[in-house]
Amino acid sequence: MKCSAKGVCAAKGFTANGIHAGIRDQDPARKDLALIYSEQPGTAACVYTTNKVKGAPIQVTKAHLKNGTAQAIVVNSGNANTCNADGIEIAEAMCDSAAHALDIDPEKMMIASTGVIGQPLPLGPITANMAKLTAGLDQDGHTDAAQAIMTTDTHPKEYAVTFELDGKPCALGGMAKGSGMIHPNMATMLSFVTTDVNISAAMLTEALHEVCADTYNMIYIDGDTSTNDTFGVLANGMAGNACITEKNEDYQIFKKALYEVAMHLSKMLAKDGEGATKLLTCKVTGGASVKDAKAIAMSVVSSTLLKCAIFGEDANWGRILCAIGYADAKVDIDQVDVDLISAGGDVAVCRDGHGIPFSEDKALEVLKQDEITVSVVLHDGTGQAEAWGCDMTYDYVKINGEYRT
Amino acid sequence: MKCSAKGVCAAKGFTANGIHAGIRDQDPARKDLALIYSEQPGTAACVYTTNKVKGAPIQVTKAHLKNGTAQAIVVNSGNANTCNADGIEIAEAMCDSAAHALDIDPEKMMIASTGVIGQPLPLGPITANMAKLTAGLDQDGHTDAAQAIMTTDTHPKEYAVTFELDGKPCALGGMAKGSGMIHPNMATMLSFVTTDVNISAAMLTEALHEVCADTYNMIYIDGDTSTNDTFGVLANGMAGNACITEKNEDYQIFKKALYEVAMHLSKMLAKDGEGATKLLTCKVTGGASVKDAKAIAMSVVSSTLLKCAIFGEDANWGRILCAIGYADAKVDIDQVDVDLISAGGDVAVCRDGHGIPFSEDKALEVLKQDEITVSVVLHDGTGQAEAWGCDMTYDYVKINGEYRT
Known part of the structure; x- marks a missing residue:
């Protein structure tokens, strides 16, 4: 092809x-x-x-x-x-x-x-x-x-x-x-x-x-x-x-x-979402089903708080756990692993649902890029999914505050 | 009391x-x-x-x-x-x-x-x-x-x-x-x-x-x-x-x-939502049930696009209809009436699901206030509900882009 x-x-x-x-x-x-x-x-x-x-x-x-x-x-x-x-x-x-x-x-x-x-x-x-x-x-x-x-x-x-x-x-x-x-x-x-x-x-x-x-x-x-x-x-x-x-x-x-x-x-x-500066991808593997993996991937890229953190290049991974936790999906939250990945590298931020020490410098190197992937590895099954979103920026607000008039 | x-x-x-x-x-x-x-x-x-x-x-x-x-x-x-x-x-x-x-x-x-x-x-x-x-x-x-x-x-x-x-x-x-x-x-x-x-x-x-x-x-x-x-x-x-x-x-x-x-x-x-400058209230009457009225009221105050328009003081009522339309609620969309109300007055913007002519000056007078009510009158029953939210602003993005670090 x-x-x-x-x-x-x-x-x-x-x-x-x-x-x-x-x-x-x-x-x-x-x-x-x-x-x-x-x-x-x-x-x-x-x-x-x-x-x-x-x-x-x-x-x-x-x-x-x-x-x-x-x-x-x-x-x-x-x-x-x-x-x-x-x-x-x-x-x-x-x-x-x-x-x-x-x-x-x-x-x-x-x-x-x-x-x-x-x-x-x-x-x-x-x-x-x-x-x-x-x-x-x-x-x-x-x-x-x-x-x-x-x-x-x-x-x-x-x-x-x-x-x-x-x-x-x-x-x-x-x-x-x-x-x-x-x-x-x-x-x-x-x-x-x-x-x-x-x-x-x-x-x-x-x-x-x-x-x-x-x-x-x-x-x-x-x-x-x-x-x-x-x-x-x-x-x-x-x-x-x-x-x-x-x-x-x-x-x-x-x-x-x-x-x-x-x-x-x-x-x-x-x-190219309104005002966006970065592509945010969430890849989920190990979900209880494809449906569960999809729900979690969508929940992560939909989190307004995470979208703001991605804009601010802040490795606030707690917001990722939070979005996984409120997704309408079956998930063992104590077995969630999260990595942040981009052309700038790969930084592991969470293992078994708990934060692990990581280098803030390394995380910034990863988040400075314009295409960021949040990798979520679950241990609930074989369901996989990928969802795409973008960061939330000042320009989003500007564009949508002024659109009609 | x-x-x-x-x-x-x-x-x-x-x-x-x-x-x-x-x-x-x-x-x-x-x-x-x-x-x-x-x-x-x-x-x-x-x-x-x-x-x-x-x-x-x-x-x-x-x-x-x-x-x-x-x-x-x-x-x-x-x-x-x-x-x-x-x-x-x-x-x-x-x-x-x-x-x-x-x-x-x-x-x-x-x-x-x-x-x-x-x-x-x-x-x-x-x-x-x-x-x-x-x-x-x-x-x-x-x-x-x-x-x-x-x-x-x-x-x-x-x-x-x-x-x-x-x-x-x-x-x-x-x-x-x-x-x-x-x-x-x-x-x-x-x-x-x-x-x-x-x-x-x-x-x-x-x-x-x-x-x-x-x-x-x-x-x-x-x-x-x-x-x-x-x-x-x-x-x-x-x-x-x-x-x-x-x-x-x-x-x-x-x-x-x-x-x-x-x-x-x-x-x-x-x-006092993060970065908010205005209180946004949605009052729904005439809903098919209280549950339907609640779903519609929440959908309206939750619309990111409407929140931006309220920040921009733009009477973009189409976004209100849009939010009513995707609410998980029973509603006859061709019988929806919408008014924008505040201390600045009351402006009717939609009747029977269609836009009606209104004064943009009058609408701006209404939207300039810091407490705005969207009144949604349905013709599906007697369900009523009220929900509260706020506008979406540059400061919301700023606060949440910088929170952790």
């Missing part, structure tokens, strides 16, 4: 574009409207937010994906089109506008919006710029598209891999945006993956859910679950492999490719 | 003291050792943290309270005596030292510790200062005691009420400390209440749990549950009322007094 730089355009038949339409503001440097298009329609699947308040675009995409097929994805940033009385009409009109410009059935459109909640989404800038958006569709447009879906992200996020299936060269690539509200169950996270693999809608849905559980659902920024999260995959089959219709070897290869892309995008999202 | 300024010394027979013993540092202005003493032993009850990692003092207090009686409470700040190999021995030795100086049975001691986790608690400064601590016990010592249990609190917290039971004048007063990690189920919170009411240990325990569910368990600062939380009550019976042994009218009066004290201390804790 090889890495590709072409994001959502890595797979055959896909083009993309991202432009400034003026939804959010008049700064022409700020793109806010993205389009991904496949030459041929394909199978499609989506995972959505678990919030009871669901953005209008989610309701529209759900309806359009009932038959499991799609051909294009339109996304705007700057406005979530959520909690608006006319939200669904606006989302449908946005799909109609794109479908008309692409000359496809509006039901083949997937749609997503991200940004402020409860302010009417102006349709004017979108319809006025649709011809420009579609005219600019290009195999090199993947980064423009990734930029156009950003809200408070500091950089676009893309990742793609190439591999073989059934003797045919295949590609799978994606883009994602965060960066607050990443938990639980994906929160204000948008991620779109394209692939030329030939796979049934049922198997695509299955792979999507399995991968999501180990990637986007294992990242934490601030505990808020947004109203608009969408993780969508569009597979146009143009690689020409024998269609994957059951959980065979090809399915496992496909799932591995999807995992690789989603995992790398997840880590990028965590590292 | 009248207010009293005498905190844990409001009730007959109680004295208290708080001194600098040098557990945390050598700054003589920083008290770190507190004692509350009753002339006569009484009934006692405690609620503890739900964290699986439990401080050694909790394990010792639990053992001592098996018979439901106690006579004194010793508390230190600066070190939680948690995750230490010799923690229980140290906690027992601390009880022995205090009991010896007071000439009482060590089993009559309640004990609590708060501060950093996983660093050995030095017994020396405690035993060396025990004679001084007990010699200084005084009816005016309640504020010294309240100061000595503080960690990052900015001021001591005390509240007391007087009332009549069975024709006898009674008093009930308490002290508390926060101020991070206040959730769920009380987190690094210590609160001790004293009363001269004559009540059985069983009824005392019952009242304690009922009141705790509506007060300390309804406040949120940062989502971390600490290892050392303790809410304890000591009732010495010196008011001379007929002993409360069942849920009669006297029990209700007693419970009301306990609620008043715990509720006021809870609001003080929320308002």
